[in-house]
Amino acid sequence: MSETIKTIPGALRCWSASWPEYAPTDVTPAELLPAALAQQVPGWAEAAATPTDVTDWPERQARALISFQVDEHGWPMHPQGRTGRAGRNLGLWGENQAADPIVVAGYGQERRVLLITRSDIEQEAIPGGMVDAHLGETAPAALVRELQEETGVDLRDHTPVILGRDVVDDWRASDHAWVSSTSALYQLPTTVTAIGADDALDANWYEFGSIEQLTAEIEAAGRTLYAAHIPLLTRALDHLAHN
Template sequence: MSDITETIPAERRCWSVSWPEYTPADVTPPELLPEALAHHVPDWAEAAPTPADVHDWDQRRAAALVWFELDERGWPLHPHGRTGRTGRNLPKWGENSAADPIVVAGTGQERRVLLITRKDIQEEAIPGGMIDPGETAPAALIRELGEETRVDLRGHTPVILSIEIVNDWRASDHAWVASTSALFLLPATVTATAASDALDANWYPFGSLDALDAAITAAGRTLYAAHRPLLQRALDYLNK
């Protein structure tokens, strides 16, 4: 998956730059179109057909992992600027808060990282997902890891690596993902079994991103590009 902003010239990404001709593509899937939501709301999505139907923007902005502005209509604006996409292909309008647990086992030549094969894009990625309403990021890290790999790390204290916007393939001008990524360190690998949104779960060599890429390519798979910065941050911490 490539950078979602790659079709937008860098000088026009900022919302303060006037661009009357801007015509982003609508990425809303059929089940989230207004006419579909009027009859059925998926259990993973909010019912609001447009941001105008959301009435708690003050609370959402106060709770956001990354601050965001509203436009003159009161619609949320992606913190990194124009994406070339509009509509919603995520559970909520505005920020969708996620948790990404990076589980690393072993040291030196034996260091491994746990990745899943995501069902939606069939690429190797950090196990993780959206934070539930009222849930804390640390609790979501443990829950998502357990749901997707059956690895139970309750009682382990992770190192929080970053809180940032993730270049998620579903993001648009008005709905995006901000993630808390955290590092869990284990002395050795443990059994991991794919479950929930995962097609597979595997431990890969984690001496460098190049080594990880090589191992994933050798397995006939592809590393999810949006997670590369998160994995590099984990490597930077481990290699200090």
């Protein structure tokens, strides 16, 4: 999403700004188009072909991590404004809640952070994923589940520090479907064995003294740090520096 958002003039980003010629690009994948949904609904997605088919917008607004509005047609509006993208490339219309566990081991010069190689974009990122809200899952439960599924690390007996709840600059987001994440910090005395699984191609521990150090090590390994997670990792570093 970052590349597309940069094409939106700052003065026109806000929904209240008049822009009659605004024509966002539809990013809906084939399996979420109306004709495909009429035949089969993917297990990870809701059946609604458009936001008009969603009947519980007041409830979704009430439980949202980040408040959002709906327009005059009853369609949800990205809380940060226009994105340059239309349609839906996520499971739900409106907010899709995610959980991002930031696992840090060691202290000082020995501090490391656990990252995975995402299978969808093949970049180094925080292990995590979507909250299964339709199954009644909570963000704390999703933090533990996603971490174990993607790295094999089981931290169900650890209590994390919730660092924040934010709209994430996810590459799949659009004007009417986006990701809001609960990020949490887990601190361990030493590293533990981690193996990439599920949606992760790999899992590795990286030096975590600063974002610059982390980026340099990742690039030295011929890989790229997922830009959307840099603010979350920066917040974790700030917390560690002051606690």
